[in-house]
Amino acid sequence: MKKPSQKNSTLKSITESRLFLPLLALMLILLFDLIFIPGFFTIENREGNLYGSLIDILRNGSTVMLLAIGMTLVIATGGVDLSVGAVMAIAASTAGILMNPSALRNEVFFVTDPTYTFQPLWLVLGAALFISILCGLWNGMLVGYLRIQPMVATLILMISGRGIAQLITNGLRVQITYRPYMIIGQGWFILPFSLYIVAIMFTFAWLMTRKTAIGMFIESVGINFRSSFFSGIDEKKIKLMVYTFCGFCAGIAGLVASSNIRTSDSNNIGLTTELDAILAVVIGGTSMAGGRFSLLASMVGALVLQAITQSMYAIGVPAFALQAIKAVVVVLVILLYSDQFRSFIRKISAPKNEAQP
Amino acid sequence: MMQVIRKFIEKNRKVIPLWSTAILALVAYAIGAYLFEGMRNPQVFFNVFRNTSYILISAIGMTFVILTGGIDLSVSGVVALTTVASAVLLREGMNAWGVILLMLAMGMTLGAIMGSFIVYLKVQPFIATLAGMWFARGMCFFISDDAVTIDHYVFQLLGKTKILIPGLTELVEKQGNTAPYLTIPVVVGFALLAIAIYIAHYTRFGRTVYAIGGNEGRNEQSARLMGLPVNRTKMLVYTFNGFCSALAGLALSLFVYSGHGLYATGFELEVIASVVMGGTMLTGGSGYVFGTLFGVMVLGVTQVLIQFIGSLSSWWTRIVIGLLTFTFIGVQTYIANRKVGPKMAQSPQAIAAFRRKRMRQGIAVGAAFVLVLFSFVAVSRFTASPTGESTESAQCQVAPFREAAAESLIQQGAVIVYHRTAGPQCVDQLFVIYPDGRVTGNDGANQVEKQVTPQEVEQLLTVISVDHQWFTDEIYSTYLNPCRQCFAHYIKISYNGQEKAATGVDGTTAMPPGYAFALAEIRPLLPEFNSAP
Numbered sequence: 101m102k103k104p105s106q107k108n109s110t111l112k113s114i115t116e117s118r119l120f121l122p123l124l125a126l127m128l129i130l131l132f133d134l135i136f137i138p139g140f141f142t143i144e145n146r147e148g149n150l151y152g153s154l155i156d157i158l159r160n161g162s163t164v165m166l167l168a169i170g171m172t173l174v175i176a177t178g179g180v181d182l183s184v185g186a187v188m189a190i191a192a193s194t195a196g197i198l199m200n201p202s203a204l205r206n207e208v209f210f211v212t213d214p215t216y217t218f219q220p221l222w223l224v225l226g227a228a229l230f231i232s233i234l235c236g237l238w239n240g241m242l243v244g245y246l247r248i249q250p251m252v253a254t255l256i257l258m259i260s261g262r263g264i265a266q267l268i269t270n271g272l273r274v275q276i277t278y279r280p281y282m283i284i285g286q287g288w289f290i291l292p293f294s295l296y297i298v299a300i301m302f303t304f305a306w307l308m309t310r311k312t313a314i315g316m317f318i319e320s321v322g323i324n325f326r327s328s329f330f331s332g333i334d335e336k337k338i339k340l341m342v343y344t345f346c347g348f349c350a351g352i353a354g355l356v357a358s359s360n361i362r363t364s365d366s367n368n369i370g371l372t373t374e375l376d377a378i379l380a381v382v383i384g385g386t387s388m389a390g391g392r393f394s395l396l397a398s399m400v401g402a403l404v405l406q407a408i409t410q411s412m413y414a415i416g417v418p419a420f421a422l423q424a425i426k427a428v429v430v431v432l433v434i435l436l437y438s439d440q441f442r443s444f445i446r447k448i449s450a451p452k453n454e455a456q457p
Numbered sequence: 458m459m460q461v462i463r464k465f466i467e468k469n470r471k472v473i474p475l476w477s478t479a480i481l482a483l484v485a486y487a488i489g490a491y492l493f494e495g496m497r498n499p500q501v502f503f504n505v506f507r508n509t510s511y512i513l514i515s516a517i518g519m520t521f522v523i524l525t526g527g528i529d530l531s532v533s534g535v536v537a538l539t540t541v542a543s544a545v546l547l548r549e550g551m552n553a554w555g556v557i558l559l560m561l562a563m564g565m566t567l568g569a570i571m572g573s574f575i576v577y578l579k580v581q582p583f584i585a586t587l588a589g590m591w592f593a594r595g596m597c598f599f600i601s602d603d604a605v606t607i608d609h610y611v612f613q614l615l616g617k618t619k620i621l622i623p624g625l626t627e628l629v630e631k632q633g634n635t636a637p638y639l640t641i642p643v644v645v646g647f648a649l650l651a652i653a654i655y656i657a658h659y660t661r662f663g664r665t666v667y668a669i670g671g672n673e674g675r676n677e678q679s680a681r682l683m684g685l686p687v688n689r690t691k692m693l694v695y696t697f698n699g700f701c702s703a704l705a706g707l708a709l710s711l712f713v714y715s716g717h718g719l720y721a722t723g724f725e726l727e728v729i730a731s732v733v734m735g736g737t738m739l740t741g742g743s744g745y746v747f748g749t750l751f752g753v754m755v756l757g758v759t760q761v762l763i764q765f766i767g768s769l770s771s772w773w774t775r776i777v778i779g780l781l782t783f784t785f786i787g788v789q790t791y792i793a794n795r796k797v798g799p800k801m802a803q804s805p806q807a808i809a810a811f812r813r814k815r816m817r818q819g820i821a822v823g824a825a826f827v828l829v830l831f832s833f834v835a836v837s838r839f840t841a842s843p844t845g846e847s848t849e850s851a852q853c854q855v856a857p858f859r860e861a862a863a864e865s866l867i868q869q870g871a872v873i874v875y876h877r878t879a880g881p882q883c884v885d886q887l888f889v890i891y892p893d894g895r896v897t898g899n900d901g902a903n904q905v906e907k908q909v910t911p912q913e914v915e916q917l918l919t920v921i922s923v924d925h926q927w928f929t930d931e932i933y934s935t936y937l938n939p940c941r942q943c944f945a946h947y948i949k950i951s952y953n954g955q956e957k958a959a960t961g962v963d964g965t966t967a968m969p970p971g972y973a974f975a976l977a978e979i980r981p982l983l984p985e986f987n988s989a990p
Contacts, residue, residue: 180583242783248790251528251583252739256786259726260779263772271772375587388581418602424595430588431574438578 118385121436122400125383129407137414149288153410161406162294163188163360163370166353167377168384168398169298169305170346175381177339178322178390179243179250181346184377186261187235188354188370193265195228195355196274196364199281214279221280229351235261236347237340244339258374265366273365276358285359294356298399301349306395318342322390379426380405383433474736474788475748481781482754485762493765498929499629499637503622505757510642511536511708513753515728516735517646517653518701520749521694523732524657526670526677526741527582529695531571532702533724534593535564537717539706541597544605544716553611560703567593568699572692590725597718604717607710615641616711617974635926642708649704650750657746665690670741713973723775730782731756738789755781764933858947858960859887867951872918875979876947888983890914898984907984918952920978925971927957932971934960946976 133140133153143152167184174181198219217224235257242253276282287293309315317338320328325335353373358364383401386393408429412422435441466473486505490496506513515532522529539560546556567589574585619638626636657663668680669687681687710716729739735752737744759777863874866889873890886900894914898905921927927950949958961972 246787246790248786249739252733252786255726255729256779256783259723259730259782260776263775263779266772267776375591378584378587382584388584418598421595421598423591424599427588427590427592427595430584430591434574434580434584434588435578438580440578 118394118397119400122384122397122404125404125433126400126407129404129411133407133411133414137411140411140414149290153414155292157403157406157410158295159292160410161402162292162298163353163357164373164376164380164402164405165298165399166301166349166356167373168380168402169301169395170342170349171377172381172384172386172393172395172398173305173309173318173342174250174346175378175386175388176318176322176390176393177342178325179339179343180254180378180388181239181343181350182251182254182374183235183239183257183261184346184350184353185370185372185374186258186265187232187347187350188357188373189262189265189366190235190268191228191232191351191354192358192364192369193268193274193366194231195224195281195358196276197269198224198227199276199278200274214277217278217281221278224281225355228355229348232347232351232354233344234347236344236350239347240340240343243343244336262366265369269364269366271366273363273367276362276364281359282362283359285356285361294360297352297356301352302395302399305345309395314338314341319391319393322393376405377402379430379433382430382437385437472736472745474785475745475751477788478734478736478748478751478755478785482751482758485755485758489758489762489765495929496761496765498634499625500635501761503637503639503643505754505761506643506646507640508760509753509757510640510646511705511712512724512727512731512756513646513750514642514649514708515701515705515724516731516749516753517649517746518698519728519732520653520735520737520744520746521657521666522582522698523729523737523739524666524670524741524744525691525694526674527575527691527694528729528739529571529586529698529702530583530725531567531586531589531593532698532705532728533721534590534597535567535699535702536706536709536721536724537597537719538593538600539564539703540710540713540716540720541600541605541718542716543707543710544607545600547607547609547612548605553609557707560707561700564699564701564703564706565696566699568696568702569692571699572695575695576688576691594718601716601718604715606715608714612711612714616714620644640711642711645704645708649701650746653746662690662693666694667742671738671743672740676742714977727756727778730778733782733789734785736785736789739786858945860947860949860958862887863947863949863958867949867956872914872951873979874949875983877944879945886986888979890917890979890982896982896984898986900986903986905984905986907982909982913982917978917982918950921950921975922952922955925974925978927959927971927975928952928955932957932959932975934958948972948975948979 137153140153143150143154145151167188171181171184199217201218219227239254239257242248242256243250246253283293284297285294289296309318317328317333320331320333321335321338329335350370354369357369361369380401381393381398382388383404384394384397384399385401386398405426408426409422412425413419417425486496486502495501515536519529519532542563543556543560546559547553571585571589574580575582618641620640620643621636621638629636657666665680665685665687668683668685669677669690677687706721709721713720731752732744732749733739733752734755735744735748735750737748756778759781760774763773763777858878859876863876866874870891871889872892873888875888875890876886877888878885884900886898888896888898890896892911892914894909894911896907896909898907926932945960945962947958947960950956959972961976
């Protein structure tokens with residue numbers, strides 16, 4: 101038999117690539133939009149800033165993209181972090197209460213002055229991120245050092261985290277009016293400001309995992325933590341680090357979300373986003389069992405989710421019914437990635453391969 | 458002495474989490490009864506079961522799933538879907554028993570579909586059931602966007618039937634209290650528990666369930682190699698859990714008499730937490746179905762305590778449940794590690810190193826615990842004031858309750874003042890009922906009036922104060938953020954020289970049942986506002 105031609109092998113390397121399926125899904129959704137929604141691809145230039153549906157997908161997807169960065173690393177170690185939504189709420193509540201502490205005294209007065217803040221901005225951001233790092237450390241300690249199953253360990257913070265967030269704001273929604281804080285979620289410098297935050301976090305995570313050995317350590321812990329331990333990798337520290345980083349990402353996502361809706365609503369910020377983040381990683385092709393991961397594919401996964409949401413809104417599906425559609429998408433994705441489906445495909449293409457030496 | 462204790466612990470390792478939960482529930486209740494006179498009423502104790510009946514039903518199914526090493530996150534979605542679907546079907550005039558059977562069949566079908574994904578397509582239980590939850594919740598809003606009330610007589614009958622406890626009735630009535638009672642969902646829950654215990658511990662199926670779970674999925678492999686019907690058993694377990702979820706959904710609709718897609722959010726966490734507190738290992742393969750009852754009891758007692766303490770806000774329930782889950786999982790993990798520990802350590806140095814490690818871990822956990830407690834205390838100092846009534850719903854500004862207006866109206870001779878805000882149309886309506894049968898309503902813009910007979914008012918007051926015990930500790934104020942479609946209620950009643958006001962919000966399970974019944978009694982007497990503006 102002849103060697104497979106050059107063209108065939110490039111095609112194969114493309115279809116075998118991790119980015120292939122998520123990108124294909126994204127293309128399909130955008131194709132759907134191109135046909136059914138007029139004006140979906142128009143991008144306006146208003147005073148030097150870009151606006152449009154595509155930009156909206158990027159902007160609204162930035163929270164899930166931030167979460168997906170941390171979640172990819174956690175899932176790569178064979179764990180999962182269910183508490184990111186609650187950590188988002190905690191970070192947002194902390195930031196809100198530091199800028200507008202009237203809620204604590206149970207007074208209902210609304211600050212409308214865009215220059216008013218109780219504490220300086222660096223303290224607000226610092227405190228919120230510090231608390232989210234603490235949450236991440238707590239998860240990492242439970243998973244790494246106490247050897248509690250990741251799902252259960254993070255479930256604890258998921259249950260009580262929202263309660264803690266409500267405790268911080270005394271159960272009230274805190275209005276945020278401070279202009280500089282708004283930039284995080286609503287600022288535009290040609291592109292939405294939140295995208296630059298995503299880009300910075302992504303670059304940082306990518307450099308850390310691909311230009312140092314940490315990425316390989318994470319993968320080896322995910323594949324087999326015992327053998328990584330015996331080969332000299334401190335798997336506990338790796339886990340602690342990964343969960344802490346995930347908490348940090350969730351904290352940033354919480355700041356972006358709260359600045360986007362101008363309130364720190366401890367009840368609703370980040371509600372069920374942990375599921376979106378996990379789904380984004382799964383669509384990106386990272387196995388829930390741990391091991392090999394691709395940050396870029398997770399980013400594409402997050403965009404796929406946001407593109408679905410945006411298109412459904414555009415054709416008029418109500419927000420809550422959207423969940424049912426998402427569920428169908430999950431099922432399709434799961435089927436595409438399942439071994440059963442793969443072996444089915446292999447069976448179809450088997451006669452060709454049999455002929456090869 | 459230590460030797461004896463250690464031996465005892467070694468011997469009863471599996472049962473310890475179970476009994477410690479049971480003791481915790483009872484001790485917590487006893488402390489509550491010592492501090493609050495209201496909790497000494499036997500009815501309050503039985504209310505623990507009444508308020509958690511649907512959690513118990515769902516937790517029984519979840520216990521089986523967790524025993525096989527799986528997890529089911531879809532329960533809350535299926536519960537919400539059941540409430541909505543049954544409410545809409547009843548509104549369309551379908552036979553009530555037919556609806557009940559249809560709902561159970563629906564739950565089993567959903568469970569079987571998720572089970573087949575897990576078993577035959579090897580999808581992680583976590584992901585498959587997550588998709589199931591989204592699907593079920595999405596379906597709720599396809600069926601109905603608004604909350605749908607249930608006023609079918611069969612459902613009213615099933616929900617309101619009081620089952621007196623034989624032997625206790627005379628004893629309590631002698632002391633002058635009203636006889637304590639249970640409701641049908643509680644009895645159904647206990648019957649299901651008995652059946653589940655039999656299935657889990659005395660049948661071949663139950664033994665297979667235990668054989669599948671545990672040891673990070675390796676036991677499943679060995680069970681398969683031993684020729685046990687692993688696939689069939691797992692399918693049955695998920696189907697059974699779907700059945701339990703639908704049954705729990707029916708129990709919830711008997712509790713709130715309405716259906717809405719946002720009911721029971723976070724319910725799956727409560728269920729999983731109570732299973733864990735009941736001593737079932739989340740890795741599967743170890744635990745007792747009976748323990749789940751105590752896990753649910755701890756949850757119920759926590760709720761009751763927080764309601765009686767009063768100054769604590771509702772979110773403390775979640776924090777306490779989180780802490781308790783952590784404690785129990787910590788104990789489980791400690792016990793599980795103990796099993797392996799001494800075998801691994803052989804040389805004296807290794808043993809010493811192991812002990813040092815254990816000690817360091819212990820200190821770390823203790824320090825973390827103290828830190829968390831300390832931060833709670835510190836934060837609660839700042840936030841000592843009770844929950845504010847001026848919270849907003851997701852859709853509209855919830856108007857504050859007009860307590861002063863109610864007080865002055867009562868002074869002027871009104872017997873019932875009922876104020877409701879929010880709801881689907883974001884209303885702000887004040888109704889006043891006078892003893893002569895005059896009923897007025899005011900929604901800020903319009904005035905409406907209606908005349909009923911004085912006898913009707915007298916009967917309403919008797920029913921509310923005697924049957925639903927308005928003036929006892931059984932009725933207490935609860936306030937949470939109203940959901941998108943829910944009403945927030947404020948009722949003030951003056952009758953026979955007694956006066957009491959209580960607040961509540963639709964769609965939460967914290968609302969005392971008597972409060973919901975009183976609302977249902979008052980509603981038919983109220984005048985309608987003209988829909989035209």
